Amino acid sequence: MAKDTSKALRNLVIYQIFVRNFSKEGTFLAIIPELDRIKSLGVDAIWLAPIHPTGEKNRKGSLGSPYAIKDYRATNPEYGTIEDFAALSDEIHRRGIKLMIDVVYNHTSPDSVLAKTHPEWFYHKADGSLGNHVGDWSDVVDLEYTNTELWDYQIETLCYWAKYVDGFRCDVASMVPVEFWQKARAQVEKVRPGCIWLAETVHPIFITEHRKRGINVLSDSEILQAFDISYDYDIFADFTDFVKGKAPLSHYAKCVNRQEYTYPDNYIKLRFLENHDVPRARALFPDIKALKNATAFNYFQKGTTLIYAGEEAAVSHVPGLFDKDDVIWDSDETVDLSGLLYRLYEIKKNPVFTDSAYHLTAMPNDIILGVHESFGKKAVGIFSMRGNDGPVSVGLPDGTYENLIDQSPVKVTDGKIASKGDPIIIIS
DSSP, rough: OTTTTGGGGGGOEEEOOOOHHHHHHSSGGGGGHHHHHHTTTTTEEEESSSSSOOTTOOOOOTTOOTTSOOOOOOOTTTTTTTHHHHHHHHHHHHHHHHHEEOOOOOOOOTOOHHHHHHHGGGGGGSSSSSSSTTTTTTTTTBBTTOOHHHHHHHHHHHHHHTTTTEEEETGGGSOOHHHHHHHHHHHHHHHHHHHHEEEOOOOOHHHHHHTTOOOOOHHHHTTTTTTTTESSHHHHHHHHHTTTTTSSHHHHHHHHHHHHHHTTTOOOEEOOOOTTTTTOOOOOOOHHHHHHOOOOOOOOSEEEEEEEETTTTTTOOOSSSSOOOOOOOOSSTOEEEHHHHHHHHHHHSGGGTTTTTEEEEEEEEGGEEEEEEETTTTEEEEEEETTOOOOOOOOOSSEEEEEETTTEEEEETTTEEEEEEEEEEEOO
């Protein structure tokens, strides 16, 4: 991790909003009436997917991807003016919530301001035209960070937005040199002390396949030299393999346990069940009992928790990136998880989750046991990932404990808890 990364970020909950599809209006100002509700979920920071204008050339869909940015120094006019954005920033901060925005520095739209004014800052194909390294990303062209003038421009832009925001989520950060991120972090710190840096790292196969082609892609270990928090993509596929029945739960538990000795002592992973690039949690866990267990487990995990707008309503539809496709807040499938999320948020604030030794054990019946141990305190979590019953050996003295999720009594007999398939968190 960055040397000054605080372990307190492990207690953080971030709420992601894609402005276009969050509300019917799809504007900055339409978010403001929802801020009190968002705060009531237990949210420390709001991350807005890219707020900038989208390109027209090679546009995907009717409105284009927010990740095909035309101008880093402007707001998307469909969302509102810079004054509207400033008003939203003020309202978020007035509620004691931090604001983060997306930074998309690997590429721009082909008709971006920079592509027109500084084509020399871009990757060029053999025929001299602008291109990109990822063929499916046909609506973008890649920047080339061998040019130090590009570094200056990008860092200056970050310092401009740092007047309004408290952190940056950096898209495909692994394809931008770590030395750039280190310099950017140092410069932004002068404008926004304590700025939060979240890296979208990439799946292992993305790294290996691109390195085969001679394209440098940073590993998580490299990216952590500059960032506070990194995506959990190094093992997310192992999690979804379990969910889909392709791998045992024990394999995923080993992957999480490996992080404890692979990364620095103050490593922080972004723990999520969903985001704008992957299926909704409800699609992974259509059974509500299993979904509640998975949700509780996600909060219990060591690291920062992410909620993607709509997750609190247990919706299964992922809004598309290229068209107006609103979150479906009220339907026959909707289940209000707000109370559960807030209770988990309260539990997550316990100092035992800030600085702990963390370990997972896969139990029979697809039940996972998690343990945080910290300076004589212990948090024990039992999560039935299929909603199954079963006995769980917990390593606690016999007696009656409180399940902090619902305040129900939990008995330990002969070192075991008889799980009824509901999530359990005990702190002793």
